[in-house]
Amino acid sequence: MIDIINKAKSKHSLTKDEIIFLLSCEDGSQIFKAADEVRKKYVGDDVHLRALIEFSNICRCNCVYCGLRSQNSDVERYRLSQTQILESAKRAADFGYRTIVLQSGEDIFFTADYLAEIIKDIKKLDVAVTLSIGERTFEEYKILKDSGADRFLLRIETTDKVLYEKCHPKASFENRVRCLRDLKKLGFETGTGCLVGLPEQTIESLADDILFFKNLDADMIGIGPLIVHPHTPLNGLPNGNFDLALRVMAITRLLLPDINIPATTAMETLNSQGRIIALQSGANVVMPNLTDSYAREKYEIYPNKAGINYTELSEKLSQIGRTISHLKGFRGNKDLPSSNERTFG
Ligand code: SAH
Numbered sequence: 001m002i003d004i005i006n007k008a009k010s011k012h013s014l015t016k017d018e019i020i021f022l023l024s025c026e027d028g029s030q031i032f033k034a035a036d037e038v039r040k041k042y043v044g045d046d047v048h049l050r051a052l053i054e055f056s057n058i059c060r061c062n063c064v065y066c067g068l069r070s071q072n073s074d075v076e077r078y079r080l081s082q083t084q085i086l087e088s089a090k091r092a093a094d095f096g097y098r099t100i101v102l103q104s105g106e107d108i109f110f111t112a113d114y115l116a117e118i119i120k121d122i123k124k125l126d127v128a129v130t131l132s133i134g135e136r137t138f139e140e141y142k143i144l145k146d147s148g149a150d151r152f153l154l155r156i157e158t159t160d161k162v163l164y165e166k167c168h169p170k171a172s173f174e175n176r177v178r179c180l181r182d183l184k185k186l187g188f189e190t191g192t193g194c195l196v197g198l199p200e201q202t203i204e205s206l207a208d209d210i211l212f213f214k215n216l217d218a219d220m221i222g223i224g225p226l227i228v229h230p231h232t233p234l235n236g237l238p239n240g241n242f243d244l245a246l247r248v249m250a251i252t253r254l255l256l257p258d259i260n261i262p263a264t265t266a267m268e269t270l271n272s273q274g275r276i277i278a279l280q281s282g283a284n285v286v287m288p289n290l291t292d293s294y295a296r297e298k299y300e301i302y303p304n305k306a307g308i309n310y311t312e313l314s315e316k317l318s319q320i321g322r323t324i325s326h327l328k329g330f331r332g333n334k335d336l337p338s339s340n341e342r343t344f345g
């Protein structure tokens with residue numbers, strides 16, 4: 001085991017069998033420690049905060065695990081107006097956030113042209129803009145990129161094609177991969193990731209997921225343990241396993257040493273110390289939710305989503321020797337020379 005970890009630390013490459021070994025060995029603590037060391041060496045002690053704005057919970061998709069799926073009629077649907085989105089973004093930028101993440105269901109009311117208008121306005125605030133709005137065509141992604149969007153999050157969810165298509169009725173695995181390749185081609189910093197704990201998911205397929213991240217040369221990876229939503233077909237099944245999700249994340253850090261990896265809200269939801277544990281096992285990003293509360297409670301992808309308070313977070317970070325970054329936090333800190341620092345609060 002130590003040999004495999006040392007190989008991962010020095011070469012940032014592992015075979016599928018070696019990944020499977022690390023995912024299934026009894027005690028993950030050495031993997032977490034190694035990922036923490038690699039994180040410190042490549043991306044330092046800075047933690048990048050991304051302000052999340054959930055601007056619409058309307059979704060044309062029917063992903064089996066998600067509370068926002070189109071067939072869940074128990075959701076009160078909402079869309080924020082252009083003005084509401086801009087006001088939230090302005091509040092976040094004024095507070096000190098350097099990245100605004102615009103996330104929604106797959107809501108085609110927000111055409112690429114309409115989103116482009118919103119993005120252009122937000123870019124005037126001197127922030128990076130990340131989109132997390134699902135699958136679109138190359139042309140639509142191009143409009144979004146040309147309007148100034150910097151990053152895009154689109155998890156592959158699972159690289160097991162059969163499982164993918166079971167979980168995403170009417171969607172195609174090939175189109176998901178096409179989207180990710182298009183995003184890379186267009187120059188977005190591209191984020192992907194997977195869910196850990198999908199029914200019938202195997203350790204082998206999680207190893208394939210990690211190799212897929214490496215092969216894509218993803219710039220950001222978000223790993224979420226599945227949290228079962230009662231108003232979905234997965235009701236009654238167990239949640240994902242926190243330790244396994246943490247291992248997938250830590251091995252990803254070993255193989256992609258300089259990328260951005262969030263300590264996900266799903267990890268904090270499953271384990272009350274999940275965020276801090278993740279930050280000590282390879283993660284270097286936190287995404288506080290800045291959606292107004294009336295909308296936030298309706299954006300229920302999974303139940304009991306953990307919240308976060310800036311003061312508490314900054315105290316917890318300083319206790320573990322970490323600092324809050326005042327930069328936009330691109331991969332490799334590309335924004336370092338030209339960007340103006342800003343402080344929070
Ligand atoms: N509609 C967009 C963005 C919102 S969903 C999209 O799907 O890309 C954002 C992420 O929430 C998804 O990628 C999925 O991995 C995660 N998610 C959905 N349901 C979940 C659940 N029940 N437990 C944990 N994560 C979930």
Ligand code: SF4
Pocket residue numbers: 059060061062063066067068069070104105106134301
């Ligand atoms: Fe829609 Fe995203 Fe939920 Fe799928 S995961 S139902 S695309 S919001």
